[in-house]
Structures are given as C-alpha cells and as structure tokens.
Amino acid sequence: MLHFIQTLISGLSLGSIYALIALGYTMVYGIAKMLNFAHGDVIMIGAYAGIVTVMSLGLPPVIAIILSIVICAVLGMLIEFLAYKPLRSAPSLSVLITAIGVSYFLQNIALLIFGSQQRAYPTIADFPTYNIGGIQIDGITILTLAVTAVIMIALTLFINKTKLGKAMRAVSEDKAAASLMGISVNRTITMTFAIGSALAAFASIFYGMTYVYIKPTTGAMPGIKAFTAAVFGGIGSIPGAMLGGILLGLIEQFSKTYISTLWADAIVFGVLVVVLVVKPTGLLGKQMSEKV
Amino acid sequence: MKKKKNLNFLTLILVIAAYAVVAFLLYSGGLKRQISNMLIPISVYIVLAVSLNLVVGLLGELSLGHAGFMSVGIFSGCLVSIALEPYLPMVARLPLCMIIGGLVAAFFGFLVGLPALRLKGDYLAIVTLACGEIIKNVITNLKLTGGALGLNTGSIYSAPKQLLPYAIVLVLLTTIVMMNLKNSKQGRAIMAIRDNRIAAESIGLNVTRFKLVVFMIAAFFAGAAGTLYGHFFANVKAASFDYNMSIEILVIVVLGGMGSVPGSIIAAIILVALPEAMRSFADYRMLLYAIVLILVMLARNSAGMKNLLERIKPTKLINRLAKKQVQEKEGA
Amino acid sequence: MAERSKLVEVTRKAYLPERDADKSPVLETVNLGITFGGLKAVDDFNVTIGRTEIAGLIGPNGAGKTTIFNLLTKVYQPTHGTILLEGKDIHGLSTAQINHAGIARTFQNIRLFSNLTVEENITVAMEPRIKYNMFSGIFRLPSYWKGEKIAHERAMELLSIFHMEDFASAKAGSLPYGAQRRLEILRALATNPCLLLLDEPAAGMNPSETAELMENIRAIRDTFQIAVLLIEHDMNLVMNICEGIVVLNFGRVIAKGSPDDIQNNPEVIEAYLGKKKEA
Numbered sequence: 001m002l003h004f005i006q007t008l009i010s011g012l013s014l015g016s017i018y019a020l021i022a023l024g025y026t027m028v029y030g031i032a033k034m035l036n037f038a039h040g041d042v043i044m045i046g047a048y049a050g051i052v053t054v055m056s057l058g059l060p061p062v063i064a065i066i067l068s069i070v071i072c073a074v075l076g077m078l079i080e081f082l083a084y085k086p087l088r089s090a091p092s093l094s095v096l097i098t099a100i101g102v103s104y105f106l107q108n109i110a111l112l113i114f115g116s117q118q119r120a121y122p123t124i125a126d127f128p129t130y131n132i133g134g135i136q137i138d139g140i141t142i143l144t145l146a147v148t149a150v151i152m153i154a155l156t157l158f159i160n161k162t163k164l165g166k167a168m169r170a171v172s173e174d175k176a177a178a179s180l181m182g183i184s185v186n187r188t189i190t191m192t193f194a195i196g197s198a199l200a201a202f203a204s205i206f207y208g209m210t211y212v213y214i215k216p217t218t219g220a221m222p223g224i225k226a227f228t229a230a231v232f233g234g235i236g237s238i239p240g241a242m243l244g245g246i247l248l249g250l251i252e253q254f255s256k257t258y259i260s261t262l263w264a265d266a267i268v269f270g271v272l273v274v275v276l277v278v279k280p281t282g283l284l285g286k287q288m289s290e291k292v
Numbered sequence: 293m294k295k296k297k298n299l300n301f302l303t304l305i306l307v308i309a310a311y312a313v314v315a316f317l318l319y320s321g322g323l324k325r326q327i328s329n330m331l332i333p334i335s336v337y338i339v340l341a342v343s344l345n346l347v348v349g350l351l352g353e354l355s356l357g358h359a360g361f362m363s364v365g366i367f368s369g370c371l372v373s374i375a376l377e378p379y380l381p382m383v384a385r386l387p388l389c390m391i392i393g394g395l396v397a398a399f400f401g402f403l404v405g406l407p408a409l410r411l412k413g414d415y416l417a418i419v420t421l422a423c424g425e426i427i428k429n430v431i432t433n434l435k436l437t438g439g440a441l442g443l444n445t446g447s448i449y450s451a452p453k454q455l456l457p458y459a460i461v462l463v464l465l466t467t468i469v470m471m472n473l474k475n476s477k478q479g480r481a482i483m484a485i486r487d488n489r490i491a492a493e494s495i496g497l498n499v500t501r502f503k504l505v506v507f508m509i510a511a512f513f514a515g516a517a518g519t520l521y522g523h524f525f526a527n528v529k530a531a532s533f534d535y536n537m538s539i540e541i542l543v544i545v546v547l548g549g550m551g552s553v554p555g556s557i558i559a560a561i562i563l564v565a566l567p568e569a570m571r572s573f574a575d576y577r578m579l580l581y582a583i584v585l586i587l588v589m590l591a592r593n594s595a596g597m598k599n600l601l602e603r604i605k606p607t608k609l610i611n612r613l614a615k616k617q618v619q620e621k622e623g624a
Numbered sequence: 625m626a627e628r629s630k631l632v633e634v635t636r637k638a639y640l641p642e643r644d645a646d647k648s649p650v651l652e653t654v655n656l657g658i659t660f661g662g663l664k665a666v667d668d669f670n671v672t673i674g675r676t677e678i679a680g681l682i683g684p685n686g687a688g689k690t691t692i693f694n695l696l697t698k699v700y701q702p703t704h705g706t707i708l709l710e711g712k713d714i715h716g717l718s719t720a721q722i723n724h725a726g727i728a729r730t731f732q733n734i735r736l737f738s739n740l741t742v743e744e745n746i747t748v749a750m751e752p753r754i755k756y757n758m759f760s761g762i763f764r765l766p767s768y769w770k771g772e773k774i775a776h777e778r779a780m781e782l783l784s785i786f787h788m789e790d791f792a793s794a795k796a797g798s799l800p801y802g803a804q805r806r807l808e809i810l811r812a813l814a815t816n817p818c819l820l821l822l823d824e825p826a827a828g829m830n831p832s833e834t835a836e837l838m839e840n841i842r843a844i845r846d847t848f849q850i851a852v853l854l855i856e857h858d859m860n861l862v863m864n865i866c867e868g869i870v871v872l873n874f875g876r877v878i879a880k881g882s883p884d885d886i887q888n889n890p891e892v893i894e895a896y897l898g899k900k901k902e903a
Binding site: 468469472473476477478479480481483484486487488490491492493494495496497498499505 | 697699718719720721723724728729731735736737738739740744745747748749750751752754756758761762763764768771772775811812814815
C-alpha cells in the first residue's frame with residue numbers, strides 16, 4: 001500500500017510537469033492550429049537559462065526565474081515570427097516539417113554551446129521533505145501541483161474573461177471572421193506563443209528542480225509525451241490538458257514501478273497511439289470536422 | 293508528360309552509369325577505402341529516402357517512423373540470414389533475407405497503418421513517431437535480438453565488394469517502383485488523396501486502402517534496405533535506428549524535393565558523403581540539417597523567399613550580368 | 625415496384641418528366657434529415673428525381689442545400705430518413721461506395737486535385753474502371769499500356785465536351801476559375817454516374833458562360849442519359865433548364881413542382897423570390 005501511494009505521488013509529480021507543458025501545447029494548437037514541435041525544446045532552453053543565470057552569472061534565484069520566463073517568451077515569439085508566420089497559409093505538412101526543423105535547431109544550438117554533457121540545475125530554494133506515515137512527499141511535488149492548478153485556473157479565467165482571451169477564442173474558431181471583427185490575428189497568435197512559451201519556462205523550472213540534470217535533448221521526449229497528454233485531455237481544452245498530463249504521468253510512473261522501467265516508454269507511447277487512434281478528440285475536447 | 297518520362301529515363305541511365313563507374317573502380321582496386329566504405333550507406337540512404345518520399349511526396353503525409361520500419365527489416369532479415377548462413381550461399385541467402393526483411397517490415401507497416409490511417413496530418417506524424425519508438429524499445433528489450441548490446445552479425449558480415457551488386461539492384465528497383473507508380477492509376481489516386489481527400493472520396497477512391505498500400509510499400513523497401521545494411525556491420529543496435537534517423541531521412545527527402553526521385557538520390561549522396569569527406573563539418577551536421585528543413589519550407593511557401601530565390605537563380609544572374617555588360621559596352 | 629410500396633409519402637407532388645413516366649425514379653429520399661446538436665439543419669426532405677430529369681434545388685443562403693448534397697453523398701451521416709438510389713436503400717455505404725453506386729458530385733468551393741494535370745484529374749476518376757493491377761502498373765506490362773490508352777482516349781472525349789482538350793497537360797490548379805468548375809463536372813462524369821449533383825455550377829461565370837453551361841448541362845443529360853440535380857442561385861439558369869424544382873427554406877421543403885408552379889407559388893415568392901424583387 002505504501003509503495004502504491006509513493007508511486008501515486010511520484011506519478012502526480014511527473015504528471016503535473018506534463019500538465020504544465022501540455023497547457024502550452026493546447027493553447028498553441030487550439031489557436032494557431034499547429035503542432036509546435038519545438039515547445040519541448042523551449043523548455044530545455046529555459047532550463048539552461050536558469051543554469052546560466054544562477055551558476056555562471058551568480059544572480060539570485062528570483063531574478064533567474066523571471067529571466068528564464070522572459071527568455072522563453074521572447075524565444076517563443078521569435079520562433080513564431082521567423083519560422084511560422086511566413087507559413088500561415090501553407091499546407092500543414094510544411095508547417096510541421098518547419099516545426100521539426102526548429103526543434104532540431106534549438107537542440108543543436110544548445111549542443112554546440114553547452115556540449116552533450118549533462119548539467120545540474122541549480123537549487124533555487126530548499127524544500128523540506130514531508131514524511132507522513134512512512135510516505136515521502138517532496139515539497140517540490142506539492143509546489144508543482146499547486147502551481148499547475150493555479151496556472152490552469154488563471155488561464156481559464158484569462159481565456160474566458162479578458163479581451164485578449166476572447167480574441168484568442170475567436171481566432172481559434174475562425175481566423176477570417178475574427179480579422180473581419182477587427183481582431184489582429186497575427187498579434188493574437190504572437191501573444192499565444194508568448195504565453196505558451198512562458199508556461200514552458202515554468203515547466204523548465206519544475207523539471208529542473210525535480211529531475212536536476214539537463215541535456216540538449218532534455219525537452220524532446222517530455223515535449224512529445226505532453227503533446228499526447230494535451231490530445232488525451234482534448235486539444236484546445238485547458239482543464240483537459242491538466243487532466244491528460246496528470247493521467248499520463250500516473251500511467252508512466254505506475255508502469256515503471258509495477259511493470260518494468262525498460263518497457264515504460266513503450267507503454268506510454270502505446271497509450272499515445274491508442275488515445276490518438278481511438279479518441280482523437282480527447283476526453284474533454286470537441287468534435288471538429290472539415291467543412292465541405 | 294513526355295518531359296516527365298524523359299527525366300525518369302535519364303535518371304535511371306545516370307544511376308546505372310554512376311554505379312557502373314563505381315563498380316569498375318571498386319573491383320579494379322582503384323577506390324580508396326574511405327570511399328568504398330561509403331557505397332553501401334549511400335545506397336541504403338537512397339532507398340530509404342526514395343521510399344519515404346512515397347509517403348511524404350506522393351501521399352502528402354509525414355511519417356516519422358521510417359527508421360523503425362528499417363529496424364524491423366534489419367533484425368528480422370539478419371536473424372534469418374544468421375540462421376541460414378551455414379546452409380545457403382550469399383547469392384541466394386541475401387536476396388531471400390532482404391525479401392523477408394522487407395515483408396516483415398511491410399507487415400509492420402500494415403499494423404501501424406491500419407489504425408493510424410484514420411488520422412491525418414499532425415496526429416498521424418506523432419503516431420508514426422510513437423510507433424517507431426515502440427519498435428525501438430521492444431527490439432532493445434528482446435533477448436532474441438540481442439537486447440541492449442545489439443545483435444552480433446559478425447557471421448554474416450560482408451565487405452562492400454560483396455554487397456555492392458545487391459545494393460545496386462535494390463536501388464534500381466526502388467527507383468523504378470517509385471517512378472512508375474507515380475505514372476500509374478494507383479499513383480494518380482494516391483496523389484489525388486494528397487491534393488484533396490474529400491474530393492478523392494467523392495470520386496470513389498478508397499482512401500484508407502491506398503494509404504495502407506503506400507505505407508506498406510514504403511516499409512517494405514525500408515526493411516529490405518535494413519537487411520542489407522545489417523550485413524554491412526558486425527553488430528547492430530536498435531537504439532541507432534531511432535527518431536533522429538527518421539528525421540535524417542526526412543531531411544534528405546525535403547532537401548531533394550518532396551516527390552522528386554532524382555532529388556532524393558542526389559540529396560542522399562550529398563548528405564551521406566559530406567560528413568565523411570569533411571570531418572570538421574560533422575559537428576555542425578545536425579544544425580545544418582535543421583536550418584535546411586526550415587529554409588526549404590520557407591522557400592517553398594512564402595512569396596518573398598520565392599522572389600529572392602528566383603533572383604539568385606544562376607541562369608537569371610547570368611542573364612542580368614550579360615545585360616549589364618551589353619549596356620556598359622553600349623555606354624562606352 | 626415492390627420497393628416503392630413500402631414508401632410513405634412519395635406522392636407529395638412528385639414530379640417526373642413525361643419521358644420517365646413509366647420508369648422508376650433514379651433517386652428517392654424519404655423523410656431525410658440531419659440534426660447538428662439540436663438544430664435541424666435539414667428536416668423531412670422528400671424528393672423524387674426521374675431517371676433523365678434535370679432538377680433544381682433552390683433556396684436562400686443557409687437553407688441547407690449543400691447539406692442535402694452532403695447527406696446524399698454520405699459526407700454527413702443522416703440522422704433520420706432513407707435514401708433510395710435506383711430503388712435500393714444506400715444506408716451504410718461510405719462516400720466512395722455511394723460514388724460506385726452512381727452518385728457523383730461537384731463542390732461549391734472547388735475541390736480539384738490541383739497538382740495533377742487536367743487529364744489526370746479525369747483519369748483518376750476512372751480508377752476502378754481501368755483494368756490493370758499495381759504490379760502491371762509498376763513493371764509496365766501490356767495491360768498497363770492498354771488501360772492507360774483507353775483512359776487517355778476517354779478523358780479526351782470528355783474534355784471535348786467543354787472544348788478543353790488543349791489544356792489536357794496543364795496543371796488543374798493553374799486553370800482559370802470557370803474552367804476549374806467545368807473540369808470538376810467532367811471529373812464527376814468520368815465516374816460513370818446515374819445521378820450528377822452540381823453545387824452552384826454557374827457561380828462566378830458571366831452571362832455568356834452561363835448560357836453555354838446551360839447548353840452543356842442539357843447536352844450531358846442527353847448524351848449520357850443521366851439525371852442532374854443542381855443547386856444554383858442563377859434563377860435564369862434554373863428556370864430555363866430544370867424540369868423539376870425543389871425550394872428549401874430553413875431546412876424544410878416549402879415547394880416542389882415545375883418552373884411555372886414555383887414562379888407562381890406565393891410561399892416561394894414570399895420566402896425567396898419576393899425578397900429579390902424588393903431589392
């Protein structure tokens with residue numbers, strides 16, 4: 001039983017990181033209608049930003065956090081401006097290939113700058129480890145879950161209540177109609193990328209604090225898994241991304257503990273395939289079909 | 293129509309001529325080891341790129357699991373080859389095993405394709421990526437395939453001199469299949485599905501069937517090439533045939549031009565030979581691949597880039613220079 | 625005739641041209657309808673189309689005309705009702721199978737295979753009727769050459785209907801708008817249909833092009849002996865070539881009959897033509 005609860009907690013911890021990444025995915029996919037393959041690599045860049053600011057420049061953690069959020073947001077906007085904006089009306093195959101290119105670009109730039117050796121993420125703050133009846137709960141786990149929940153609620157409010165949020169929903173429904181209503185589609189999509197990438201910065205901080213070691217390829221796999229999580233929950237749905245992320249984290253952790261570490265990846269990807277094939281609209285998503 | 297046929301014919305002639313020269317040099321001993329060692333990888337990559345081009349260029353879908361199908365071919369073909377090694381000479385064994393490797397890979401193409409083809413675009417790409425990773429993960433964990441240490445293929449290892457004839461046949465076969473398929477009724481149907489799925493259904497085309505066929509043919513050639521490739525090494529590990537390799541093949545397809553067979557062939561030669569020729573380039577290889585992917589896509593799709601490319605096209609440049617000279621002369 | 629007896633209300637002013645009087649209709653729909661999340665986009669749609677009839681489907685924008693085409697071709701699954709094609713229930717067939725059964729269509733927003741040539745756009749529609757398998761295609765066996773030759777000849781014949789033979793090797797996407805619409809009609813014809821659905825065939829054409837199109841539609845019906853159901857906003861075209869007209873408003877049929885009946889129907893004038901006269 002203890003074992004089970006311990007697994008549950010580490011699953012929740014992993015899941016909430018997936019959820020954070022999935023939130024970024026679901027926003028960008030929901031609004032710009034493109035799979036931003038490079039989202040996971042923005043997380044990796046965010047993590048390196050944290051390492052450089054704290055370790056090399058010796059800045060205090062708070063500044064490091066703010067800086068990595070700013071760096072990720074600017075990077076997101078830059079990627080959107082340079083690579084995706086010119087392809088707004090291009091076939092989705094071209095956009096996807098470009099996104100893969102961007103992902104590769106970021107990984108290899110990081111490889112050239114930081115080398116293939118893994119680097120340790122700085123200890124931003126010390127968190128106590130709670131011991132409740134023999135169950136170990138990391139402070140970071142609680143914080144990650146709490147922050148993810150807060151971000152989810154804030155995002156939901158933002159999308160539903162603010163003017164920019166409404167513009168985002170309008171663009172997601174119909175770009176042409178939105179622009180006729182005086183919404184600047186380009187600006188809205190840029191803002192979406194900025195917010196999505198800022199969320200990636202949060203993910204990088206929690207990833208760094210939980211798993212410590214960072215390499216240039218760190219972002220790739222969590223990125224793909226988090227995309228699954230976003231689809232699992234229903235692409236475009238913010239609560240769905242959170243639900244999907246946590247479920248996927250639990251599935252991964254439980255298969256690692258109860259089946260085999262070796263097979264965990266195959267199982268997670270198996271879940272991905274089943275989810276995409278059986279329920280591409282996800283748990284909380286809407287049916288979308290092509291207009292004829 | 294005629295132009296297209298001539299280009300196909302020319303491609304085939306050039307491929308045969310190039311191989312004839314290379315074979316002559318190889319067997320007369322006039323080829324440096326470094327170059328003769330590149331012949332099999334180049335041939336394998338040509339087959340991989342041309343077969344992936346069937347999916348990307350003709351069907352218009354992105355498969356990120358091509359290395360997975362290749363991996364299936366490597367391990368199934370090589371396992372059979374190892375088992376048959378004491379009984380059959382290479383001339384019978386290798387073609388047989390390449391066919392077996394191809395068929396097993398095609399079967400996997402069918403398994404992956406059957407559910408995945410309900411999807412399209414981004415979702416299909418992700419599913420193929422996931423399937424490639426699952427294949428890698430499973431092969432790495434199986435005792436039969438040597439586990440994480442890899443399969444010992446020492447007993448069937450063959451030198452480039454022995455493998456080249458089979459590689460030539462495979463490359464020619466792949467090229468012919470791809471080029472002739474394009475100009476057949478099935479090829480037209482596949483391209484119609486790429487251009488407009490709803491219209492394709494409305495004229496009675498069974499979209500799922502054609503997609504499946506494309507996936508299976510592409511997987512077959514990836515598998516056959518894999519079996520050949522396995523014979524080139526003394527040990528093969530599934531981990532080397534992962535997502536990154538699938539991307540590498542995609543880069544070749546994109547650089548050579550989606551749907552273009554001669555393009556894929558040339559791009560495969562360049563991208564395999566270049567890192568070998570320039571060691572210092574190897575470090576920047578992946579970065580350059582990424583830039584190639586982005587720039588080619590931007591150039592294909594944005595008007596501004598198209599103009600820019602049009603301007604720096606060699607013929608245009610020469611024309612402009614010629615005009616300038618004439619003007620200068622007249623001025624003088 | 626046995627199938628017809630089980631129908632409910634076919635008689636509601638079913639209009640069959642005289643030459644079809646003794647034959648069964650090519651298409652009958654019984655209480656056909658679809659609901660999108662509580663909204664009845666099409667409700668109780670009952671029509672009968674004669675074997676060689678040119679019928680028109682008219683109505684204001686958003687009346688559900690294209691939705692009916694999508695129901696007939698199973699792009700959307702009907703939520704209720706029956707479609708009988710040549711007396712056979714086509715329930716459970718896919719879009720592709722519907723085409724094999726005999727319904728071909730064009731699209732309101734043109735859907736050509738724009739990277740294929742004009743000729744290929746037509747030959748691709750003959751795919752099931754070109755007799756060679758993939759192996760013969762790849763290795764260029766005699767059956768390949770024979771099949772391709774027949775397909776080429778037939779494509780040229782079809783192109784000659786609209787005098788488009790010279791464009792045979794041009795990319796479909798590079799054609800001017802009107803030619804694209806015509807090519808779409810030819811592509812549909814190439815599937816050998818018994819019922820041709822045309823979604824706004826005259827959209828974007830000038831009056832002389834429209835006049836030519838009218839002649840062509842009639843010629844197609846006469847040559848191929850097929851039925852045509854068309855959606856069109858050009859009343860001149862509809863009143864001129866349609867033998868039967870169905871008027872749709874808010875997803876419901878508000879009138880059926882000959883062009884004369886429709887022009888004098890007060891409900892139609894109020895819902896549709898009346899508005900036009902005011903403007």
